[in-house]
Structures are given as C-alpha cells and as structure tokens.
Amino acid sequence: xxxxxxxxxxxxxxxxxxxxxxxxxxxxxxxxxxxxxxxxxxxxxxxxxxxxxxxxxxxxxxxxxxxxxxxxxxxxxxxxxxxxxxxxxxxxxxxxxxxxxxxxxxxxxxxxxxxxxxxxxxxxxxxxxxxxxxxxxxxxxxxxxxxxxxxxxxxxxxxxxxxxxxxxxxxxxxxxxxxxxxxxxxxxxxxxxxxxxxxxxxxxxxxxxxxxxxxxxxxxxxxxxxx
Amino acid sequence: xxxxxxxxxxxxxxxxxxxxxxxxxxxxxxxxxxxxxxxxxxxxxxxxxxxxxxxxxxxxxxxxxxxxxxxxxxxxxxxxxxxxxxxxxxxxxxxxxxxxxxxxxxxxxxxxxxxxxxxxxxxxxxxxxxxxxxxxxxxxxxxxxxxxxxxxxxxxxxxxxxxxxxxxxxxxxxxxxxxxxxxxxxxxxxxxxxxxxxxxxxxxxxxxxxxxxxxxxxxxxxxxxxxxxxxxxxxxxxxxxxxxxxxxxxxxxxxxxxxxxxxxxxxxxxxxxxxxxxxxxxxxxxxxxxxxxxxxxxxxxxxxxxxxxxxxxxxxxxxxxxxxxxxxxxxxxxxxxxxxxxxxxxxxxxxxxxxxxxxxxxxxxxxxxxxxxxxxxxxxxxxxxxxxxxxxxxxxxxxxxxxxxxxxxxxxxxxxxxxxxxxxxxxxxxxxxxxxxxxxxx
Amino acid sequence: xxxxxxxxxxxxxxxxxxxxxxxxxxxxxxxxxxxxxxxxxxxxxxxxxxxxxxxxxxxxxxxxxxxxxxxxxxxxxxxxxxxxxxxxxxxxxxxxxxxxxxxxxxxxxxxxxxxxxxxxxxxxxxxxxxxxxxxxxxxxxxxxx
Numbered sequence: 001x002x003x004x005x006x007x008x009x010x011x012x013x014x015x016x017x018x019x020x021x022x023x024x025x026x027x028x029x030x031x032x033x034x035x036x037x038x039x040x041x042x043x044x045x046x047x048x049x050x051x052x053x054x055x056x057x058x059x060x061x062x063x064x065x066x067x068x069x070x071x072x073x074x075x076x077x078x079x080x081x082x083x084x085x086x087x088x089x090x091x092x093x094x095x096x097x098x099x100x101x102x103x104x105x106x107x108x109x110x111x112x113x114x115x116x117x118x119x120x121x122x123x124x125x126x127x128x129x130x131x132x133x134x135x136x137x138x139x140x141x142x143x144x145x146x147x148x149x150x151x152x153x154x155x156x157x158x159x160x161x162x163x164x165x166x167x168x169x170x171x172x173x174x175x176x177x178x179x180x181x182x183x184x185x186x187x188x189x190x191x192x193x194x195x196x197x198x199x200x201x202x203x204x205x206x207x208x209x210x211x212x213x214x215x216x217x218x219x220x221x222x223x224x225x226x227x
Numbered sequence: 228x229x230x231x232x233x234x235x236x237x238x239x240x241x242x243x244x245x246x247x248x249x250x251x252x253x254x255x256x257x258x259x260x261x262x263x264x265x266x267x268x269x270x271x272x273x274x275x276x277x278x279x280x281x282x283x284x285x286x287x288x289x290x291x292x293x294x295x296x297x298x299x300x301x302x303x304x305x306x307x308x309x310x311x312x313x314x315x316x317x318x319x320x321x322x323x324x325x326x327x328x329x330x331x332x333x334x335x336x337x338x339x340x341x342x343x344x345x346x347x348x349x350x351x352x353x354x355x356x357x358x359x360x361x362x363x364x365x366x367x368x369x370x371x372x373x374x375x376x377x378x379x380x381x382x383x384x385x386x387x388x389x390x391x392x393x394x395x396x397x398x399x400x401x402x403x404x405x406x407x408x409x410x411x412x413x414x415x416x417x418x419x420x421x422x423x424x425x426x427x428x429x430x431x432x433x434x435x436x437x438x439x440x441x442x443x444x445x446x447x448x449x450x451x452x453x454x455x456x457x458x459x460x461x462x463x464x465x466x467x468x469x470x471x472x473x474x475x476x477x478x479x480x481x482x483x484x485x486x487x488x489x490x491x492x493x494x495x496x497x498x499x500x501x502x503x504x505x506x507x508x509x510x511x512x513x514x515x516x517x518x519x520x521x522x523x524x525x526x527x528x529x530x531x532x533x534x535x536x537x538x539x540x541x542x543x544x545x546x547x548x549x550x551x552x553x554x555x556x557x558x559x560x561x562x563x564x565x566x567x568x569x570x571x572x573x574x575x576x577x578x579x580x581x582x583x584x585x586x587x588x589x590x591x592x593x594x595x596x597x598x599x600x601x602x603x604x605x606x607x608x609x610x611x612x613x614x615x616x617x618x619x620x621x622x623x624x625x626x627x628x629x630x631x632x633x634x635x636x637x638x639x640x641x642x643x644x645x646x647x648x649x650x651x652x653x654x655x656x657x658x659x660x661x662x663x664x665x666x667x668x669x
Numbered sequence: 670x671x672x673x674x675x676x677x678x679x680x681x682x683x684x685x686x687x688x689x690x691x692x693x694x695x696x697x698x699x700x701x702x703x704x705x706x707x708x709x710x711x712x713x714x715x716x717x718x719x720x721x722x723x724x725x726x727x728x729x730x731x732x733x734x735x736x737x738x739x740x741x742x743x744x745x746x747x748x749x750x751x752x753x754x755x756x757x758x759x760x761x762x763x764x765x766x767x768x769x770x771x772x773x774x775x776x777x778x779x780x781x782x783x784x785x786x787x788x789x790x791x792x793x794x795x796x797x798x799x800x801x802x803x804x805x806x807x808x809x810x811x812x813x814x
Binding site: 235312316504505506526529 | 764772794801
C-alpha cells in the first residue's frame, strides 16, 4: 500500500479559538523525506502531531493513502499509528528501567502474539544496523546518541510506512546530531519509508528531499531539493 | 448478619475444607474476573515492573500501608482464635466443677487456671454425695492455697493426676503423703525436696510449713495450661500440714486417696467431676446447683466469655476493615497523583498507538500489584503480630497460646483484594482521560 | 480427590448454588427431637428411615460442656427451665449429641434452634471427649430457628 499524504483545509485551533495552524492543501508522496522548519512556536509540532492523528480541535482532512484520520475514532487512529506510523521524539522517551531491546520492541507489548516475535526480531535487527548492543543492560547508562538510536529502532520495529520525528537532534551535541540524522535518513531510505522530520537543525533538513517552512501557523515556503 | 450465610447454607453438604475453598473462590472471583477482562490479550507486566522499579520507595510505602492495615485485621482474627483455643485446651480436663456458691468466673480462674482466690470449702458430706453419685468416674478434690516459689501446691488424688496426664513424663505417682508430682515446667528435678509456703505470691508465709518437706516423685506431660507450673501432692498431706484431719478414720490413717470418710474430711475448695454418660454431667450440674453448692461447666463459662470476646473482636474487625478500605482509598488517591508522574510514559504509549485498553491495563496492573503485594505482606504481618502477642500471653499466663493462620483470615484478605482491585479501576480510568499531546510535551 | 477434580467440584458448586439452596432446604425432613424415640426408647420409624441422611431437628442448645469445641448437646426443652422434671430414665431421649462441622458459637440455652446434620444411630463412645451417645447428628450446622 502506498501511503501518500494529502491534506485538505486543515485548521487546528487552541482552546481559546485562536488558529494555531492552517494548511489549505499539501501533498507528500510516499517514500519522501520531508523536513519541516520554522521558528519556535510557529506550529511545527502541532503539524506533526496532527499528522499522527493526535491533534485536538481540528477540522479538514488528513489522509494517508486515502484513510482520513479526521473521521476516525481515537481508537481507530491509535490502530492506524500502531500499524503505519513510527515516532521519534526530542528527548527520546525511553523506559529507563528496560533494556535497549525491550525499549525497541515496545510496540510488541500491545500487539498480537504472532506479531510480537516479528517486532522483536525487527527491533533487534535495526539495533544491530545502528550499532547498538542490546544485552540485558538498561538504557539508563546510555548516552544521548545511543538513546535516540534505540528510539529510532522502536519507531521502525513495527515496520511502519511512515516515520514522524519531532526535533530528533535537539538534545544532542553537534557531532552526535550529525551522525544520528545520517543514520535516521539512511534507515528510512533503505526501507523506502516516508520521513517527516520537524527540526530547527539545518543538518536535518539539508538531508531531506523537500523542506517546508511554517511561520505563524502557515506554510510560507515549500522547496524541493535535488539531493 | 453475615452476607455469606446463604452461600454457606448452599454448600453445607460439602466437607468443611471444600466449603472454605469454595467461599475463598467466590470471594476472589470478582478480582479474577476483573483481572481477566482487563488483561485479556495483553502482557503489560514488563512495563509494570519498570514502573514499579522506577518509583520503588513510594511503591514500597504504599505496599507497607496496605500491609499494616490488612495485618491488623488478620492479626485480630488469628489472635482471638489463638486465645480461644489456648484457654479452651487448658480447661479441657475440667468438665464439671463443684464448689461453694459464688462467682463461676472466680472459681474457674482458681480451679482451672490456678489464679489464687480465697474461697469457702465444701464439706465431707457433699464430697461423699458427689463421689457416690451414679456414673461418676472421677470426683477429685482440688485443694489449692499453698505454693513453692511461683508454683501453686495443690492437694488432690492420684486419679486427678492421671486425669491431667494419663502417662507421666518421668518418675512415678506419689505413693506417700510427702511425695509430689510436678507439672512439666516446674523447675525441680526428680528426687528434689522442697518446703511449701502457706499462701501464694508476696503474701505467702514461708516458714508456716517449715517442718514439712515434699520429695518430687514424678513429672506430668505438658498440658499447655497453668498446671504445667503446678505441684500436685496428696490432699491428705495438705490437710495434715494445716493441722486438720486427713480425710480418713484413725484406723485407716495411712490410706492415700478415696474413699474419704465424711467425718474426717476437713473440706475442699473445689471438686472436679467427670462422668462418661453425657446426661449425667447435666444431671449432676442440676443436682448440685443448691444453696450450699455451685456446679458449673468451665466450658460454658468460657463459651460465654468467648461470645463476649467475639463481639468485641467483631467490632474491632469492622474498624479494621474500615481502616483497610480507607487506607486503600488513600493509596488509590495517591496512585492518581502517582500516575501523573507516569503521565509522559502513558502518553508515549498512546502516541505510539497502544490501544486505550492496554494503557488501562498497565495502570490497573500496577495498582493491583501494589494491592496484592500489600495483602500478602499483610497476612505475614498479621501472623507475625499474633505469634508475638501469643508468646507474651503464654509467658505471662502459662496458657499455651499458639497463633495459626486459618480460612477466615484468607477469606478476609480475599474479599479485601476483590473490593480494592475493583476500586483500582478508577485511577486507570482517570489516567486514560488525560490529554496525550499535553502530557507528552510536559 | 485430585486438584482438578476438586476445583471443578468447587466451581460447579458455586455455579449450582442458587439451585441447591432451594433444593436442599426442601429436601431435609425436619422433626422435633422427641420424634426420634418411641415411649419404650426404641427408635421411631422416622429415625430408622433417615439414619445416614441429613435431617433438620428443632431443639435448644444446652450449655456447652466444652469450650471452643464442635460438640454440643441438643435438648428437647430449654435446659434450665425444666432440666429434671422428667425422671432419670427419660433423660437420654431428651438430649442429642451433636458434632458440628465447625467450632460452635454458643447460642443461649433458651433460644430455639434448628440443627441440620447426618443422623447416626447406635451406641458410640467419643474417643476424645469420653462421652457415650445412642444417637447423634454429625456434620451438623445450627442456626436460630
């Protein structure tokens, strides 16, 4: 299934009624790496969470491959995320008391038994490719770069078509950040996944196929790069 | 009324053990059903373990709170049963006691538990009448009043010693006026001799019987009663050293034990009566309930005390149950606050697409784990407390009180777990209603 | 009994409980204590027919001989009201030895109770308590009438 993104008349409001984000129209082809840049508080993260079906007070349509998240129930959206979307966050959000393997295989905890083994295998495979040892050690002692790699393995473990990353390098130093974004982009390209990464970091969006800029809740530029 | 009465009525035909197990199953059934419904298809335990470990000290405190409140209820029940069994076992050889009219409780404490008391004597005619009543198998005088160190010295007969201890642990029955059989915990050895004091405790006159020396001839088996500290001597000796007739006519002056001659019988504070025919006990009790005599079953006196004790225990049990529920409600309220600490993790799970029911099951399992651990630890605490108190009581009263765990405690704990794991659904619902994105970014 | 069989029984009993309640209550024949003996002290046809089955008997709990025991004596009339208005010869047919399922909580001697248990005939000497009885209720459960 090819999960192209099509947004129509998306509008997200704050509880006060103020418009936080307005996207009249946007299409992203499946397999594309899309960077989202813009100043703080411009609505980048709101945009990203809306794409995952986590937005509140929104109207319009966000369709992945024809499935409009906006008309789905919260449980149906959760099911869509479970099967099609992997997420990476700024501060990793790992379970500190669990090992790298257990963290990466977290999506297996709420999947059917048959799928559990597949997820665990995939998580281990990604960890291997990212050079993370996944013995019994808990991630408490891991460095930031190692943690974010575990988070990437978790995002890819359920083999989703889409990876959404929210400031994936913001908690890392320059050198680590560069290596991490390289790894992330390499992984999603190898597997032909769609990546949408929100970031301040030029090192992130210079590696993208296409970069949009959001300012004050609106897309102000849309640039396709030739890699 | 006991809400379980209809259930017990329905399963009355089963063996008692099966009844108790059935009741336990019925009591924990709600917990099992809720658990099954919440957990079906999920394995939240690795995450729950992680959360438990993350806040281990807070969790340990919660578990301890629950455990102490559960232990209170368990300990109460176990302690009451221990006291009942211990005092009943100690009174077991005393079916029917006849004495001068007075307080049954005072007399029971004096004759059965050897708590000294100044009581009037029964005459030789009465003793004769009791001893010669049809079907009486044992009519033993119990002549207390003297002591040696902390041991009461009681005058009675060889038959009475055999009644308390069918076989002696060592040595032989007294065969002579100045021989004595001692209780299992008396600090004397066979062949030791001692001089009794007149009276008991601080009021004892130590030189009143200075010219008398008993020799220990035998030792009884342990009975778990104050009689383990007693020294039993021939009643004739007690009479003689008090300067009284010795129960026998001058021509039989050397006789030991019954029959006694009413004309030379100085009196006894109490008579222990034993009869094999069931109705004879009741007949004698009626026959000797007169203006000169009092006849009572120590068993009845105790049973009445137990029913009082049971009422007190019941009131305290209700308080203990209320405490348990309040503590658990407090802990669950604490959990609602604690789940805010978990809020990011729970939000993460939901952002990754975990079903709401999975998140629900994580929070519930977490709460249920605390409750269950608290309940198990509470049983241990309750048992430990009861064992400790029992030891103290045994040491102070010489009545062997042993703490045991039995079905009522497990029923209580089962009901507690069922009730509280259902209450634990509340924090799980509350956790589920939190906003995902807000929690994720907090 | 093996474990599984036991749990199956227990669970089955729970599920069947509502039916047993009505069934069992109706099934136990209820008589007064006096109806176990003829005037000549032989057993009545009722007693003979129901030996070995569960019956319900009306009576009074005599003051207990033993504390914290599951043994007690059921009397035809409250023990203290008229213990010995009958002659000694009639005594034994006025009382019934009862071995309860559990330790008995004493019910005052003047409160009418119903005891349900398995009727057992024939002379028996209790090895522990030493009491002799001609007729007994065993596995009994008692409640205020």
